[in-house]
Amino acid sequence: MMNSIGRRRVAAFGLALTTAACGSGGTTGEGEQVSHIKRAETPKSEFNAEEIEATLDALVAELNEGALEPMQMAILLKEIGGFFTPITTGANRAMGELGVTGNVLGANGQGAVAQGEQIEQAVADGAEGIGVSPFGEATAAGINEAIDSGVPVVTLDTDANGSKRSIYVGTISASAGVTAGETLLALLPPAPGTVVIHGAGDPFWVDGMNRMQGARGVLEGAGYKIVVRPIDWSPQGELADVEAMRAQIETADPPVVGLLGLHNVSYRCAMATEAAGATELPVVAFDYEPKTVEYMRRGLIKATHAQRQYYAGYLVPYILYGIKMIGLDATRAIFAPRISDESRLNVGLDVVPWDKVDEYNTFLDSIGVTQ
Template identity: 80%
Template sequence: MNRIGRRWVAAFGLALMAAACESGGTAGPSEQALPIQRAPTPESEFTAKEIETTLDTLVAEFNEGAVEPMQMAILLKELGGFFTPITTGANRAMGELGVTGNVVGPSGQGSDQQQRAEAQGEQIVQAVADGAEGIGVSPFGEAIAAGIEEAVADGVPVVTLDTDAKDSKRAIYVGTISEAAGVTAGETLLALLPPAPGTVVIHGADDPSWVDGMNRMQGARGVLEKADYKVVVRAITWSPPGEAADVEAMKALIETADPPVVGLLGLHNVSYRCAMAAEAAEAAEGAGAKRLPVVAFDFEPKTVEYLRRGRIDATHAQRQYYAGYLVPYILYGIKTIGLDATKALFAPRMFDESRLNVGLDVVPSDKVEEYNAFLDSIGVVQ
């Protein structure tokens, strides 16, 4: 961890000590709860300054009234991998707030999505029975709705994160908004393209049953088609031999498309396959082959490798840490100042009435080390 990170951790430790003193028991007549204090987030070009400012305003609102104890539960699909930064953010926020709560993974029940969603619904019901006054959950699917409705009927608000259960009675969704993410990715690639005409290959979703994937793809497609490019979607092959199949299919598109391919855009964590396809096509063409711009999504190790080599021009990193960090503050806000007041404070980041967009970090190939330094400074393993 670098020097900035050590300073952040030291400040965070002080905030945790204050939170621990606050939550150590019910305040007696002569005692007064300490005000909530956020540990300062290190300054960086990747710091989500608008979110940080809003959180400071939210905390000021909390401290205007009586600081109250609260119990909450954060239920995630996993605790590692993609969810590691979410876990870090949620635990940090609960420590700063001085609330009682845990971040827990799936119950392990069920072998398919439907069964896991139902088991997660049971986790919600159990959390309410255990005294939770607010619940954050990353849903496995819409089958979780019954558990959410039961919690809401008992007066316990539920906030979803990372994935949504839009047809349930959840209060707010917090995370990446697929439509907006697609537009941002399309705009990043657009800035690197030669003037139209030309074909752009999107490596993404074309299955209507995958709503988030389709929304992300359509957001990007709309940007590029509006700029008069022809868009061809190569649906991601997830099952083996997925990588080889995707690379070969995109290589063939590069070699045969009319008008010629002028760029590639990957919209999911395997988007480094676009760089592999571009390299394969350039190698087949030989000396003098034109270099194609490639824009990716997520910050997977292979994607970072291609960024460092300059073969991916930029990627879009999701702000999992901020999604996890925001949820406890929002749950606490719903309890203390109310749902409407909490949403009003976050109005600049509300995509619509009930979805809060944490946004994306656009990481160019020449900013990889700076981005890694930012992640290190907030104690996040991406």
């Protein structure tokens, strides 16, 4: 949580950003065209995404070589608030630095239909680029219509693989699973042993299954037996998950040597070790939920993997502006070290050890992010 000192620091950082935006590329809020993009300096931290920062600087340098133009864009998210708060912060900050005009909008709980209407409206209003966090393939038709009308679309957080979108920006699930598996592996005793994975159980949940397979491959490759507890998302799911994993801890053969949670309810793994009286087992989690942080402070979760929502939101306006000014191929070339499959830009993860919670909170405060 952000304390009062953090809020004052963020307010000062925000003022600096506003000042920078008024002297940056594109147009100001009043439509006055200016000639130079200047990114506000990100406060230094061990959690800085240095490769992303360096790549953005390279893009800005390329853009500043030419004449800059005004641009209108729209960033359309599933919702405003919660998980999407850091995305909103990043997107607004980038648009301010670029001096472009545009809005960040949520679908207001109305789903893919409302989002499709928002895409259509953005095109009608003159958007020259759209960033969207799509409701999967259900949003693909709207994305394709925008692209067919000449408006490039970048997806973020979730993808619509079947669409014509230019680039996806966010977490790559299989890669994230590998990272999580490697984090737990470093904490385990030598094989043999059983690892409990708390993750996807629905084969239609592609990202969840990809994350699961990435982690599973690392741990099975190291000689461990894997047992999976599919996440129960029902209102009674927490109790059911804890009881099921408690039973796995008590009955597994060979004995359980660690637990890995791959989604935002990963803290249930720590609850299961408490229920089984086995709090010595290492638990590794995913996302940065308040309950996860609580168990980290108690030493019952040894590390978690925080998705970089802020960077996903921050990158999209820069990519859209790059596409307009230097073209899609040139923009992709600059980001090539982080792009897989020619079109998926991996923002990576922050691996946060249990004893670095305060340092990570300080980093989040410094960039104006709460999660």
